[in-house]
Amino acid sequence: MGTDVRPADGSQPAPKRVIAHLDCDAFYASVELLRRPEPRDKAVIVAHDGPRSVVTTASYAARRYGVGSAMPLSRAKRLCPHAILVPPDFASYKRVSRELWAIVSGRLGALQHLGLDEAYADLTGVEKPVRVLRELVAEVRGRTGITVSVGIGPSRLVAKICSDLGKPAGFVAMGREEAARRFAGHPPKLLPGIGPKSAERLRELGIETIGQLQRTPLETLTARFGANHGADLLRRAHFHDDSPVETERVLKSRSNERTFDEDVASLAELEEVLRRLARELCEGLRRRGTRGRTIAIKVRLDDWTTVTRARTIDAHTNDTALVTEVALELLRAYAPPRPVRLLGVRLAGFDEEGGGAAAPPRNAAQLALPL
The missing domain is CATH 1.10.150.20 (5' to 3' exonuclease, C-terminal subdomain)
Structure with a gap:
């Protein structure tokens, strides 16, 4: 995966860079199969059962019929009518994810997490990294039942692509050239x-x-x-990539959105939903002690046109009244020209230390809110 470059002063060369990408195979479906009596080779689709639902994930048995993540559930049922439909249980997925990555970090140290089911690790300088990773994959499978595919390369770019090769249970190492x-x-x-x-x-x-x-x-x-x-x-x-494995993830935004079972044309109904979404979002932010300055809405029309509108205020906030009022102003200014399929609200531009000046808790109209 590269050659050592010996410095001109005769000192020891820097070790070759070794990056691993670890990706759990069909993670949500795997968790469901582990706690159900159905044979492991059954076609399983994880999704809420509704007319507007989309597939969260699918087992590899279902994927052989063309079922994939983010596919409309109605189409997935046509492609694989005999599949077992399971509603997602994110609490269980988070629990298994915590257990799994605790095992991994215990062997590899700090990780850059990309979600519940994948992460990067920097193994530069680790003796026999391929053997370490093979032993780790076996340990994770034995203790959690989850299969992890691994890609190894001199960069995150190469490692990410390699981890997709040979799935499920892939294990591929490759150099840049x-x-x-x-x-x-x-x-x-x-x-x-x-x-x-x-x-x-x-x-x-x-x-x-x-x-x-x-x-x-x-x-x-x-x-x-x-x-x-x-x-x-x-x-x-040319597969050049020197981006680091960032083991401290900085939260950039949080959002809350809803996909409607039937398109909504009533602005009053949309406003009521937006109020509820903003309230739930702000409650979660307050529990985490997080505040942001940029308030945004996301609107997806019935023809799949997706529009975002945002406004940055003068001070960080997680106040429900303020976020709601700004979000409503953005929605009214946009005035969706067609029925709405999805509506969401987002807060970004967080204060990194959790401090900073907080926005006044009431009456957004008293603040200067630039367009």
Whole structure:
């Protein structure tokens, strides 16, 4: 996964960088199968049963029929009508997640968590890291019943892609140069950080594979994407990535949203839902002692058009009355032109120390709230 570079002064070379990405296989479905009598090879779909529900996750037996996360449940049922439908139980998932990652961190130290079911670990300088990880995967499986796929590389970028290879129970190690060769024929969207919009803009330039992106002149990319994004695309295509494993995660935002079973056209009804969402959001923030300055709403129309509106106030707050009033003003100013499928409220721009000046608890109209 690279070679040591010996410094000119003759001192010992810096150890090769070794990053691992650990990803639990179909985590929610795996937790459900562990506590149910059905055989492990059964098709299981984790989702609330409703006309507007989407799939939270699915077992690999269900995925073989084309069922995937975020798919409308109605379509998943058509693809796999014999699947067992299980409502999500996030309290259980969090409990198993805590147990699992306690085992992992006990062996590997600090982790960068990406959610309940995946994390990065920096094993640079660890003796025989591949053996350590294989033993860890076996221990996790034996103690929790959860299977973890592992990707190992010189960077988070390579490790992330490797962990998806051979799932379930994948275990792949690869260097940067090998990754650049092996994935040259794959579409650019394989690379983390290249989403659907960037992939479409690349296709407009005739770039449909990572190999083609590797051979594209930097000038062409910067002309289309700008200096920073264009250079980043080329770096990713060659699998260059020196981003650190960040073991202290800074909370950037918290949100609360609701998808309606039937589209809502009534502004009065939307306002009532928004009030409830804001209240629940602020109650959770107060329990954590967290306050933010940027208040935002998210509105998804019945044609899937998604709009966000935000306003930054003068001081950090988690006051229900203030957040609610600003959110309502944003909703009324937008005035959804079509029935609404999803509505949400978000607070961001947190005070890092939990201190800072708090916003007055009442009457948002007394504050200067720039548009």
